[in-house]
Amino acid sequence: MGSNGTPGVRAAGLKRTGAGARPAKRRLLVPAAAVVGTLLLTGCSQANKEQWKRLGLPVGASDRTEAMESLWIGAWIAALIVGVLVWGLILWASVRYYRRNENAPRQTRYNLPLEVLYTLAPFAIIGVLFFYTIEHGNEITHMSDDPSHTINVVGQQWQWTFNYKETVDGQEGVWETGTLEKPAELWLPINESVQFDLTSPDVIHSFWVPSFYFKLDVIPGRTNKFQLTPTKTGTFAGKCAELCGLYHSRMVFAVRVVTPDEYQAHLRELAAKGQTGAATGGQDATTIPGHGEQEGEK
């Protein structure tokens, strides 16, 4: 800022004048442009645009996601309509009745039509939301009597065990389990219906596969059930959605949706490894890294 040896003084002096304000504005311009640029660059991919259209939902990968998606988007649209109406009325009232002098505005004790309206309108809103929630909820939780596959999902501190309840090479049932170091994999065949029976030997967990738009609590002492049919092949993330203790955050698993042939081959692989029968879970998953010893079955 010059060579007279007092740059600080000159800079401070200039700041107050109109000409001196410009560098400060320019300094703000660069980070602002960086933020906007980053947002634009990261926000413009096709996948991102599609996700915006679904209001944040991931790509749906089961036959139950359509109902959930329309409920999700419908509820947001309803909330936005109510929101815009309320914000508009607040804005209108604050501009229209802004205090201009000492005189109080005209006082109205009660207005019957208005009171009837704001008593009935919330009932109407709740009624519509209730109707669609029940209707879509029934569709999403519908259970058929003969699902193609049944899997007993065991949520345990702090991993998952999957018991595939089918006869594989003459063996009744095969299973696989995860550890903290090597999270479990859940294999599913595409376009075949699956029933999940959720059980827990210890505390409450929650079985969640975001791409299926489905989450259900895993509660000790009872069996929660639901069914769905995977409709997309690929690997999807799964996790525990209920704070369940020290290593809750590591109760993750992968869902691998494959062709029916690959699914059967995987089950035979498990049988060949000797993982037959049913595992109630617990033992392998309680190995804590750094401690090295097992806490024993819960």
Ligand SMILES: [Cu+2]
């Ligand atoms: Cu958990």
